Amino acid sequence: MSGFNRRSFLKASMATAALGALASCAQAGSNTGMTTKPKGKSVMGLVVPKMNEVRVGLIGVGERGTGYVDHFNKIEGARITAICDPDSLVLDRARKKMADYGNTTAAYYGNGDYAYRELLNRQDVDIVVISTPWKWHHPMAKEAMLAGKHAFVEVPMALTLEEMWDLVDTAEATQLNCMMMENVNYGRDELMVLNMVRQGLFGDLLHAEAAYIHELRWQMKELDRKTGSWRTLYHTQLNGNMYPTHGLGPVAQYMNINRGDRFDYLSSVSSPALGRAAYAKREFPADHPRNQLKYIHGDINTSVIKTVKGRTIMIQHDTTTPRPYSRHNLIQGTNGVFAGFPNRIALENGGSGNFHEWDTNMEPWYDKYDHPLWVRMGKEAERNGGHGGMDFLMCWRMIYCLRNGEALDQDVYDGAAWSAVLPLSVASVSDRSNSKDFPDFTRGAWQNGTPLGIVGKS
Numbered sequence: 001m002s003g004f005n006r007r008s009f010l011k012a013s014m015a016t017a018a019l020g021a022l023a024s025c026a027q028a029g030s031n032t033g034m035t036t037k038p039k040g041k042s043v044m045g046l047v048v049p050k051m052n053e054v055r056v057g058l059i060g061v062g063e064r065g066t067g068y069v070d071h072f073n074k075i076e077g078a079r080i081t082a083i084c085d086p087d088s089l090v091l092d093r094a095r096k097k098m099a100d101y102g103n104t105t106a107a108y109y110g111n112g113d114y115a116y117r118e119l120l121n122r123q124d125v126d127i128v129v130i131s132t133p134w135k136w137h138h139p140m141a142k143e144a145m146l147a148g149k150h151a152f153v154e155v156p157m158a159l160t161l162e163e164m165w166d167l168v169d170t171a172e173a174t175q176l177n178c179m180m181m182e183n184v185n186y187g188r189d190e191l192m193v194l195n196m197v198r199q200g201l202f203g204d205l206l207h208a209e210a211a212y213i214h215e216l217r218w219q220m221k222e223l224d225r226k227t228g229s230w231r232t233l234y235h236t237q238l239n240g241n242m243y244p245t246h247g248l249g250p251v252a253q254y255m256n257i258n259r260g261d262r263f264d265y266l267s268s269v270s271s272p273a274l275g276r277a278a279y280a281k282r283e284f285p286a287d288h289p290r291n292q293l294k295y296i297h298g299d300i301n302t303s304v305i306k307t308v309k310g311r312t313i314m315i316q317h318d319t320t321t322p323r324p325y326s327r328h329n330l331i332q333g334t335n336g337v338f339a340g341f342p343n344r345i346a347l348e349n350g351g352s353g354n355f356h357e358w359d360t361n362m363e364p365w366y367d368k369y370d371h372p373l374w375v376r377m378g379k380e381a382e383r384n385g386g387h388g389g390m391d392f393l394m395c396w397r398m399i400y401c402l403r404n405g406e407a408l409d410q411d412v413y414d415g416a417a418w419s420a421v422l423p424l425s426v427a428s429v430s431d432r433s434n435s436k437d438f439p440d441f442t443r444g445a446w447q448n449g450t451p452l453g454i455v456g457k458s
């Protein structure tokens, strides 16, 4: 084999076969509107006994997980007790970092894909943070809960509706947390807009726009390790919105989704998939594995969600075309609108009075509406970093809630609803954009769910 190594090729072929099963599963399971019998009581608003110290096990310390080594070492009341990753290079990097923080007692596991089970068997692990490729999210989160640990899992929470239901069922059966770690909900701008919404600045909410527009073709050059080594292959198996939650999580919280409203159905369209094949042709030799793949994930996917209360959310995905980053972050109400990337606001009452023009000067808005959590922790979050501080703040907040006997800000129902856009968009795109119903993962509890209450606290 010339120009690429055999290991990459075999890894790519095996992963492609596994993804085939996922694609058909995503389509088959997506319009069933299925409900399951509860296996335990609802975990909405779940409060678990206060922990004095939160002992953290990390599974996956690659590009994302390595940041958690830093964050949890810096948070008072958190202690990393075990780390697992079968890639010795990244495991050694984590070990070295831990030593730099003075933690020499943690255990390390790296012997194969199932070494994480040894971590789950440990008595000194309270929560497990899962930062692995997507196909591992469901089995690892489920097994973590069955082992008595709270599961914290990277985005998306799972890949199919069946997996999402299974995590809901397992959380209810075990009465443990299963939180999808949507860090963007802890961004300064998103927190400020949440605060503005809660104070009624935009009036009654009507419509939101969300996105993950982030040019990531360069990740196709990652062949043996790092994100692109596995994520590229999803572009050959799924056609829909494969990564919906960064834009959607914040607007779902603005709109009290699962806490008074819920996603009802979704329709989705995808543009042609041209950019990745063109990039492969331009950047790799003709016999390179990236030139042997058929890329089918439309470069730009646009989905529209209707909520039970009739509100609408437009959500886009594009990691392929050359354009600036955006999550849109737009919320429109009867009194006006906020939009992100770049930030701007227009109000009928309460702003400049001229809602025909954007106000782009954010400083006065930050002064007045910065979220209390950001006011308290923003400087420290920015100092510790991670997407401008949002990653640190999310970790800090998780530990705070667990130590103070508060419900987490995101629960298993949120993670499932936000992630469900993935299989539902795939099903809709392959069915001429016919609408697909969201399951009600809360089994009706959304009607009485109390809106997220972090405003004014902390």
Ligand SMILES: NC(=O)c1ccc[n+]([C@@H]2O[C@H](COP(=O)([O-])OP(=O)(O)OC[C@H]3O[C@@H](n4cnc5c(N)ncnc54)[C@H](O)[C@@H]3O)[C@@H](O)[C@H]2O)c1
Residues within 6 Å of the ligand: 059, 060, 061, 062, 063, 064, 065, 084, 085, 086, 087, 090, 112, 113, 114, 115, 116, 131, 132, 133, 134, 136, 154, 155, 156, 181, 182, 183, 225, 226, 227, 228, 387
């Ligand atoms: N929230 C965010 O802003 C954000 C940013 C980047 C990535 N992510 C998410 O983080 C997750 C990881 O992405 P990444 O970019 O770090 O990818 P990565 O490939 O760099 O890291 C994944 C790690 O998981 C390890 N791994 C694979 N199989 C494993 C197993 N069976 N047991 C233990 N470890 C295993 C790999 O060796 C690798 O080190 C993904 O779900 C991704 O969507 C989130």
